[in-house]
Amino acid sequence: MMDLYGGAGWMMIGMAGFWLLVIGVLAWAIVWVFPRQPRVGEDPRQILDRRFASGEIDEATYRASVDVLNVPHRR
Structure with missing residues (x-):
């Protein structure tokens, strides 16, 4: 039996996780560079x-x- 979207489901989850990580790092960098x-x-x-x-x-x-x-x- 084929899994979610023929195996592409894990790749989609990985891509979403990657972009969440990128956005989180960018948010942290902005707060660090421009302190309150x-x-x-x-x-x-x-x-x-x-x-x-x-x-x-x-x-x-x-x-x-x-x-x-x-x-x-x-x-």
Whole structure:
């Protein structure tokens, strides 16, 4: 007995899998090349607060960064 479409069924499934893989890799590459930008209008302290609140940075890093932000910079 012949299988699906005379054996071409597996080739069709393989092609579909290949294209899904290609699309997935392209989507990953786009996200990697163009990372998410900070929100417009956020100052550095707001960005730091948001990152700390979300758990992206720990308390030591947060406090060190706040200290750096509070030091007046010389030009």
